[in-house]
Amino acid sequence: MLVGLATGALLTLGLIVRVHGAVADAKDRLLTPETNKPAVAIADQSEVGYCTPRFKEVLERVLHSCGLVSGEGGRRGCQPSDVKTFASISDSDFNELFTPLKNRGAVVMYDEGKDDLDANEKKLLEDMWFERKGARYFFVVARASKTGTVDKNRALSHRRANSVLFHLKDVSKDPEIEKTVGLLWLGNEFAQLSKEYCGWNNSRPESKCNEEVINRSAFVSWVDCRL
Amino acid sequence: MGPRFAPMSEPHSKGPAVVALIGSLLGLVFSYSSTVDYAAHLDRRLHDVHCSFIPGAPPTSEAEACRAAMYSPYSAVMRDSIWGGIPISVFALGAFAFFASFALYLLLARQKASRVNVLLFAAVSVTPLIVSAIMFTISVTKLGTLCKTCVGTYVASAMLAAGGLMGLRTLRPSVHGTERPEGQPLIAVFWLVMLGVVTLLPTIVYAASAPDQRPYLGKCGELKKPEEPSGALVKFRGSRAVQPALLFEDPLCPTCKALHERLVGEGVLERLDVTLSLFPLDNTCNWMLSDQSLHPGACLVSRAILCAKGQALQMLEWAFAEQTTLTAAGKMGEPALKARIAQRWGQGLADCTDSRDTKATLNKHLHFAAENNVPVSTPQVFLGKRRLCDEDTDLGLRFTLKQLAPEVLQ
Numbered sequence: 274m275l276v277g278l279a280t281g282a283l284l285t286l287g288l289i290v291r292v293h294g295a296v297a298d299a300k301d302r303l304l305t306p307e308t309n310k311p312a313v314a315i316a317d318q319s320e321v322g323y324c325t326p327r328f329k330e331v332l333e334r335v336l337h338s339c340g341l342v343s344g345e346g347g348r349r350g351c352q353p354s355d356v357k358t359f360a361s362i363s364d365s366d367f368n369e370l371f372t373p374l375k376n377r378g379a380v381v382m383y384d385e386g387k388d389d390l391d392a393n394e395k396k397l398l399e400d401m402w403f404e405r406k407g408a409r410y411f412f413v414v415a416r417a418s419k420t421g422t423v424d425k426n427r428a429l430s431h432r433r434a435n436s437v438l439f440h441l442k443d444v445s446k447d448p449e450i451e452k453t454v455g456l457l458w459l460g461n462e463f464a465q466l467s468k469e470y471c472g473w474n475n476s477r478p479e480s481k482c483n484e485e486v487i488n489r490s491a492f493v494s495w496v497d498c499r500l
Numbered sequence: 501m502g503p504r505f506a507p508m509s510e511p512h513s514k515g516p517a518v519v520a521l522i523g524s525l526l527g528l529v530f531s532y533s534s535t536v537d538y539a540a541h542l543d544r545r546l547h548d549v550h551c552s553f554i555p556g557a558p559p560t561s562e563a564e565a566c567r568a569a570m571y572s573p574y575s576a577v578m579r580d581s582i583w584g585g586i587p588i589s590v591f592a593l594g595a596f597a598f599f600a601s602f603a604l605y606l607l608l609a610r611q612k613a614s615r616v617n618v619l620l621f622a623a624v625s626v627t628p629l630i631v632s633a634i635m636f637t638i639s640v641t642k643l644g645t646l647c648k649t650c651v652g653t654y655v656a657s658a659m660l661a662a663g664g665l666m667g668l669r670t671l672r673p674s675v676h677g678t679e680r681p682e683g684q685p686l687i688a689v690f691w692l693v694m695l696g697v698v699t700l701l702p703t704i705v706y707a708a709s710a711p712d713q714r715p716y717l718g719k720c721g722e723l724k725k726p727e728e729p730s731g732a733l734v735k736f737r738g739s740r741a742v743q744p745a746l747l748f749e750d751p752l753c754p755t756c757k758a759l760h761e762r763l764v765g766e767g768v769l770e771r772l773d774v775t776l777s778l779f780p781l782d783n784t785c786n787w788m789l790s791d792q793s794l795h796p797g798a799c800l801v802s803r804a805i806l807c808a809k810g811q812a813l814q815m816l817e818w819a820f821a822e823q824t825t826l827t828a829a830g831k832m833g834e835p836a837l838k839a840r841i842a843q844r845w846g847q848g849l850a851d852c853t854d855s856r857d858t859k860a861t862l863n864k865h866l867h868f869a870a871e872n873n874v875p876v877s878t879p880q881v882f883l884g885k886r887r888l889c890d891e892d893t894d895l896g897l898r899f900t901l902k903q904l905a906p907e908v909l910q
Contacts, residue, residue, distance in 0.1 A: 277605025284528075284597040285698050291532070292590065292702045295539035296709035302543035303711050311546075314876040316779075316869040319787045403856050405863055407787035407870065445860075449729045 317499060319407030323373030324498035331362060331370055333500050336410065339455050350434060350456030353427060353463045364464040371414070371492065378412075378494025380475035381437065385420065385489060388432035390440055394476040398437060399444055401493050408495035413437045415458040415491040416466065418484075427460035433491050434458045461488065513670060517607035520625060520663025524600035527628065527656035530649050531596055534589035535706075538570060542584060542711055544891045551648050566647040568758055571894040573765045574638050579898035580909065583713035588635070590706050592653065594699035595628060599660055602691070606667065614683025618667050620691050625664025628657035642765065717900050720889040723882055725871050732864035733777050734805065736813040738770035742907045745772040746882040748779040748874060751802060751819035752795035752827050756879040759893055760820055766898060771908040776812070778802040778865045779878050782830075785859070786866055788876050797830020797837045799862065800853055804841050806861050807852035818844065 339351040356367075371378075379401050381394045390398065402411070415434035417426035434456040442450055459465075471482035480486070537549045549570065551563030569575055576585030602621055606613050632654040639646050673679055723746070733746075749756040763769040780798030783789040801819050808815035819826060822840070829837040842850035852858055874880055874887070881888040883905050892900040901908045 274605055274609065276608055277601045280604050281598060281601030281694070281698060284601055285594065285701055288532070288593055288597055288702050289705045292535060292539070292593070293705050293709050295536045296542060296706055296711075299539055299542035300709070300711040302545065303713075303716075307545060314788065316788055316866075316872070316874050316876050318867070318870050399856075403860055405860070405867075407866070447730055 318409040319497040320499045321497040328370050328373075329498055329500060331367070332410070332496065332498055335412075335455055335457065336500065339457065350431070350458060352431065352458055353460050356457055356459060356463055367464040368466065371494070374494040374496070375473055377497070378474070378492060380470065380473050380487065381491045381493060382475055382477045382480070382486065383433055383489045383491075385418070386429065388429060388436045390436055395440055397474075397476040398440055398493060401495070402441055402445060405495055406497070408497045409453070409499065410496045411441075411454045411493070412496055413454060413456050413491050413493050414464075415456070416464075416488045417459075417461050418486070418488040419461050419465075420485065421461075423460060423462060427458065427462065430458035430460045437491050437493060466490070466492075514607055514610065516663045516666035516670060517603050517610075518663070519666065520621070520660050521600060521603035521607060523656045523659025523661075523663055524596050524603050527592060527596035527653055527660060528600055530652040530656060531589040531592035534570075534649050534653075535587055535593055535702075537566075538576070538584070538587040538589060538895075539706070541570075541891070541895050542713075544713070544716060544889065553648050553652055563647075564754065565645040566649055568643055568645055569639065569647040569650055571758060571762065572638075572643055573762065573898075574635065574642065578707070580902045581899070582707055582710055583899040584710075584895040585898070586703055586707055588631075589653075590703045591699055592628065592631075594702045595695065596656070596660075598695050598698040599625060599628070603660075603663065611680055614681045614687070615671055616683030616685055616688055617691070618671055618680070620688045622664045622668050624692070624695060626661045628653075629661040632657040643761075713896060713899065714903060716889065717892060717896075717903055718883075718886045718888065720892075721874070721887040723872050723874075723885045723887070725868075726885050728777070728864065728868045730864055732861045733775050733868065734812045735773075735775055737773045740770050741773040742771050743773065743905045744775070744884060746775045746777060748777050748869060748878055748880040749816070750778070750780045750782075750795055750798050750878040751805060751816055752798040752823060752830060753781065753878045754823065757820040757823055759879045759881070760817070762894070762897060766909075768897075768901065768908055776805075776816070777868050778805060778862060779869050779874075779880075780862075781876070781878060785862055788866070788870070795827065795830065797826060797834070800830070800834055800837050801826060801841070802865070803853040803858045803862050804845065804849060806858050807849050807855075808845070815845070 335351060335356075338355055362370075379397050381390070381398055383389075383394075405411075413434050415430040415437070417430045417433070420426075421429070438450075438454055438456060441447075441454060447453070466484070466487045468482070468484045468487065470487045475482075475487075475490070533550045537547070540547045549563045549566045550557065551566035573579070574588075576587045579585035599621075602617075606618065606621060635650065636646075636654055639650060671680065726746070749760075760769070763772070780786055780802045781789060781794035782796055782798035783791075783793045784796075785799035785802075805812050805815045805819070822844075826837065826840060829840050838850050838853065841853070869876075877890075879893065880890075881893050886904070888900060888904075898909065
């Protein structure tokens with residue numbers, strides 16, 4: 274019996290030491306910062322290759338100057354003079370920035386002097402809108418052709434940008450859309466599109482396209498950049 | 501004259517004591533392994549667990565059955581007052597040490613061991629088997645899985661009980677006419693007290709040594725934007741809800757399923773007013789996983805949950821219950837998975853998963869995660885704005901709730 278008792282005492286003592294040791298080791302590790310802690314990815318909006326520092330710089334200026342980031346409301350969008358001022362960028366460089374969005378965005382075409390959207394344009398717009406994926410901002414860059422006065426075209430491109438926003442409000446029912454959509458209207462004063470943009474995805478692929486026609490438009494695209 | 505072998509049940513046979521001793525030692529090894537695994541998690545880090553029929557085999561990362569058992573409400577007691585509770589295996593550790601010592605005594609003492617001692621050993625040796633039977637039933641009926649280390653302990657308990665009960669046959673008079681001494685009945689009381697002491701000692705040491713986890717609770721981040729402005733997130737309110745909670749879940753994520761089962765098992769889910777943000781780890785809709793889909797098909801099942809509207813919780817629970825088959829179907833492609841959904845929930849709901857609005861709603865769920873910069877992992881639990889650390893949603897669930905939202909446990 275003594276052997277059994279001694280064995281039991283030794284076993285119990287040994288177990289107590291081991292249990293205490295295992296818990297104490299864990300306690301030591303708990304108090305010691307983990308050096309090789311595996312990095313955990315953090316959820317965020319998407320960021321793709323075209324988000325160069327220059328692109329993001331212009332993007333950031335647009336967002337701040339056009340009232341998106343502050344979220345204070347009141348001011349919606351940027352007109353040509355704003356764009357010229359804040360972008361500090363030439364017409365061609367401005368357009369060049371949007372080149373990587375060729376396959377992400379589309380050109381919504383309008384009739385001369387008009388700002389209303391027909392069924393094709395609405396569908397294209399909705400197709401673009403609902404392909405959001407991980408993008409944070411949706412850009413609308415409206416233009417007008419050279420025909421007519423500067424003031425008239427400035428107002429016309431403003432209405433075109435708004436027609437896009439209003440339709441998106443209707444279909445999205447998104448209460449935060451004002452913080453998502455950036456509007457720029459350039460009239461016929463800044464960054465006119467060349468004829469080569471006729472090859473971009475647009476709402477009137479069957480129609481004749483030239484420099485006049487392609488500028489009666491609103492270029493729309495999600496922008497997959499983080500700021 | 502040939503050698504004489506005593507049958508195992510002969511009065512002077514060593515067999516019963518040897519069987520009981522081997523069973524006790526095996527039980528000791530398995531319960532020690534479980535205890536060390538459990539204690540390792542007190543550092544709040546991720547660890548592999550030992551899950552093998554071979555005692556001492558190295559830990560593997562594919563020990564989900566053992567992990568499920570470890571995280572379940574049945575693996576420990578006093579979870580409210582000690583982070584992780586006191587694992588049942590620590591009690592087993594002490595008990596098997598007692599049984600091993602007693603079996604060794606019976607083996608060495610043989611006929612000199614008193615009848616009282618043999619009877620007592622037979623009586624108490626079945627207790628681990630009774631506990632094992634209860635735990636086996638729980639494993640099969642509640643967890644739906646059997647952990648190898650646990651099975652090892654069940655087998656060890658069965659061997660111990662067999663040895664103890666076979667020992668009763670050694671009470672008969674031997675062929676040599678030698679009788680066992682009767683022994684003092686009071687000695688039985690002494691042994692019972694010793695069994696209690698030896699069982700409780702490691703438990704007391706474990707509880708006394710366990711680190712204070714309170715400073716670490718709720719230190720894993722906060723929501724930056726707690727509201728999803730368009731109301732896209734899924735809501736379901738428990739029948740006795742007292743605490744708002746936000747869950748990020750993937751219907752095809754096994755850990756989410758395990759968490760859900762723990763919440764239901766602990767009676768916590770019915771006390772929560774849940775907002776569910778679906779976060780499928782499937783790159784067909786989730787841009788945050790650029791190269792790989794961890795759970796192919798999770799986007800489609802998530803859209804099905806959105807389409808279920810008022811039955812979202814039932815759909816989620818169906819997805820968890822059918823996770824294995826849905827995961828297999830997801831790997832085969834969308835048509836196979838959609839067929840499974842249509843079979844159970846109807847073609848209308850399956851069609852709804854393809855609608856533009858449904859896809860847009862799921863996209864809003866993902867943007868909600870992005871806006872809040874939560875880790876790209878599931879599940880995640882937020883109480884109010886505060887994120888619970890992953891370790892506080894598994895081993896430390898009850899303790900954490902007791903500290904941060906005690907009304908949930910009432």
